[in-house]
Amino acid sequence: MIEIKNGEQIDRMAAACEVAGLLLNELHSFIEPGMSTKDIDRKVEQFIIDHGQVPAFKGYDGFPGSACVSVNEEIIHGIPSKKKKLKEGDIVKVDLGTVFKGYYSDCARTYPVGKVTEENARLIKVAEESFFEGIKYARKGFRIGDISHAIQSCVEAAGFSVIRDYVGHGIGRDMHEDPPVPNYGKPDHGPRLVPGMCLAIEPMIAAGKYQVNVLENGWTVVTADGSNTAHYENTVVITDGEPRILTCFDRDMNA
Secondary structure, eight states: OOOOOOHHHHHHHHHHHHHHHHHHHHHHHHOOTTOBHHHHHHHHHHHHHHTTOEESSTTGGGOOSSEEEEETTEEEOOOOOSSOBOOTTOEEEEEEOEEETTEEOOEEEEEEOSSOOHHHHHHHHHHHHHHHHHGGGOSTTOBHHHHHHHHHHHHHHTTOEEOOSSOEEEOSSSSSEEEEEOSSOOTTOSOBOOTTOEEEEOOEEESSOOOEEEOTTSSOEEETTOOOEEEOBEEEEOOSSSOEESSOOSSOTTO
């Protein structure tokens, strides 16, 4: 069942999302070659705690980290590790969330580690662009499928593929709520959007094919063909007008 949020509930989500979004922005200057994925996780956890909130991911279904930190062909759910060191040219996805007064935030970015190849830079850019193509339809009266189709069209036009086994979702008192928000689909399909719906819209894209495998740790999802991936996610509220993006503090929205 899709839960429509009232103003007080959205205010709580906005407070959670502000901390998460500002943290993603800080990671742009924090991530560098030589650090471990556990270093990123420690930064995430400390930032959230210092701002009076709770890391949403830590312990969620048994996940051991405060952030999912996924490198190169790892798409999502990378487990932070002291042993996994970032190298010049890697691309690293950081997916994180917070809890504030019982309400969740969820967001992700893909960061270049030092200087990356032109293709990896383009992969990161297209993941972001596809999100903003999708939210052109995150408005009252459109359907989930309109968002999904716009994301897929943008990604495939760039020569990349969208991951199909994992999708975006509703969000609120739980991190994962109805409705599912796929990154592929047909326009004019799925639930109709109404004000008060809160969605975590998250294009996950691959330079190669979209088929995936899950590693033996039971968490980390990788591309079956070993191609690199990018992930871009924000928590979004449907309103009577423009969609309200609660976790975006690193982009000029008028650009």
